[in-house]
Amino acid sequence: MKAIEIEGLIKEFDGIRAVDGISLEIEYGEIFSLLGPNGAGKTTTISILATLLKPTKGKVKVNGYDVVTQAGKVRHSIGIVFQDPSLDDRLTARENLDIHGRLYHMKKDERRKRIEEVLEMVELQERADSLVKTFSGGMRRRLEIARGLMHKPRILFLDEPTLGLDPQTRRHIWNYIEKLRNEGVTVLLTTHYMEEADKLADRVAIIDKGKIVALGSPSELKDSIGGDVIKIRCSDANKMAAILSSNGFNAMIVDNEIIIKAKKAEKEIPRVFALAKDIEIKSIMYKEPSLEDVFIHYTGKAYREEAGDEMEAIKRRWRMRR
Numbered sequence: 259m260k261a262i263e264i265e266g267l268i269k270e271f272d273g274i275r276a277v278d279g280i281s282l283e284i285e286y287g288e289i290f291s292l293l294g295p296n297g298a299g300k301t302t303t304i305s306i307l308a309t310l311l312k313p314t315k316g317k318v319k320v321n322g323y324d325v326v327t328q329a330g331k332v333r334h335s336i337g338i339v340f341q342d343p344s345l346d347d348r349l350t351a352r353e354n355l356d357i358h359g360r361l362y363h364m365k366k367d368e369r370r371k372r373i374e375e376v377l378e379m380v381e382l383q384e385r386a387d388s389l390v391k392t393f394s395g396g397m398r399r400r401l402e403i404a405r406g407l408m409h410k411p412r413i414l415f416l417d418e419p420t421l422g423l424d425p426q427t428r429r430h431i432w433n434y435i436e437k438l439r440n441e442g443v444t445v446l447l448t449t450h451y452m453e454e455a456d457k458l459a460d461r462v463a464i465i466d467k468g469k470i471v472a473l474g475s476p477s478e479l480k481d482s483i484g485g486d487v488i489k490i491r492c493s494d495a496n497k498m499a500a501i502l503s504s505n506g507f508n509a510m511i512v513d514n515e516i517i518i519k520a521k522k523a524e525k526e527i528p529r530v531f532a533l534a535k536d537i538e539i540k541s542i543m544y545k546e547p548s549l550e551d552v553f554i555h556y557t558g559k560a561y562r563e564e565a566g567d568e569m570e571a572i573k574r575r576w577r578m579r580r
């Protein structure tokens with residue numbers, strides 16, 4: 259049995275396909291990441307796994323239970339940290355956790371013990387009795403993770419666990435997620451931060467417009483695009499790309515920059531200069547591929563958040579806090 263089995267999942271909202279035929283299996287104990295830009299379908303997929311939305315089509319099992327016909331059993335198997343904040347900030351940290359434990363019918367002693375454990379895990383013991391409204395964004399996020407773990411779920415869903423947090427807080431949260439690995443919790447996290455998926459996930463599914471465009475471990479994905487990535491800026495990108503393409507390179511223009519791949523970049527760069535002739539090369543650099551390059555490779559477009567979209571998501575988070 260797998261922790262999560264998804265087969266041919268489709269979700270439509272009034273004719274819009276938010277999830278367009280996803281199939282995926284996640285093993286117990288894995289940290290798995292759905293990585294994709296705004297609107298890719300990450301939250302929709304997690305919401306279906308968590309039984310908050312019904313699939314339009316397809317079969318989905320979580321912890322061996324069907325999300326439609328055995329929704330109650332699924333809910334008991336999982337913890338979830340939502341993309342948008344969902345703590346009651348008029349209550350203390352401890353009270354938020356206690357309410358959650360009651361919802362899951364945990365006994366008083368069990369709740370008391372578990373509250374200490376989860377608070378310790380996210381290093382919030384000292385603030386246990388402070389009102390959540392006095393917490394910073396990072397502290398709230400940590401408390402939400404603690405709450406997701408309160409009833410000892412086998413599987414934890416984290417929807418954008420570090421959205422809008424500063425780099426230092428983000429790294430703290432990564433540490434807690436790493437700890438979950440040792441505790442044997444299966445984690446499915448969504449993110450649009452390449453670095454986050456790269457650092458944390460055993461395997462990553464890159465999704466775009468509701469479809470999986472690539473799936474594998476971060477290093478498999480990077481290897482799959484074949485060697486180093488060379489980026490060239492020059493006086494005439496179209497002409498240069500055409501020359502490169504007719505000389506055996508697979509050249510792509512993204513953001514006015516030419517991207518080519520090479521097994522060994524050092525060997526190919528002199529050839530690029532030789533081919534340029536009257537085209538002025540303004541800059542040329544090469545690097546080992548990142549997940550960003552993987553995204554570009556499989557979708558043919560730049561991985562760029564609409565800056566406004568990320569700001570919108572962060573603002574929404576703040577609004578909901580009030």
Ligand SMILES: Nc1ncnc2c1ncn2[C@@H]1O[C@H](COP(=O)(O)OP(=O)(O)OP(=O)(O)O)[C@@H](O)[C@H]1O
Pocket residue numbers: 271272274275276294295296297298299300301302303341450571
């Ligand atoms: N309740 C809804 N009604 C109509 N359309 C929806 C609804 N929820 C999501 N969508 C649409 O489905 C698509 C996928 O949205 P989803 O929230 O799953 O994306 P996401 O990958 O989580 O994006 P983000 O990174 O912004 O959180 C988007 O086009 C969105 O507008």
Ligand SMILES: [Mg+2]
Pocket residue numbers: 300301302341417418
């Ligand atoms: Mg989302």
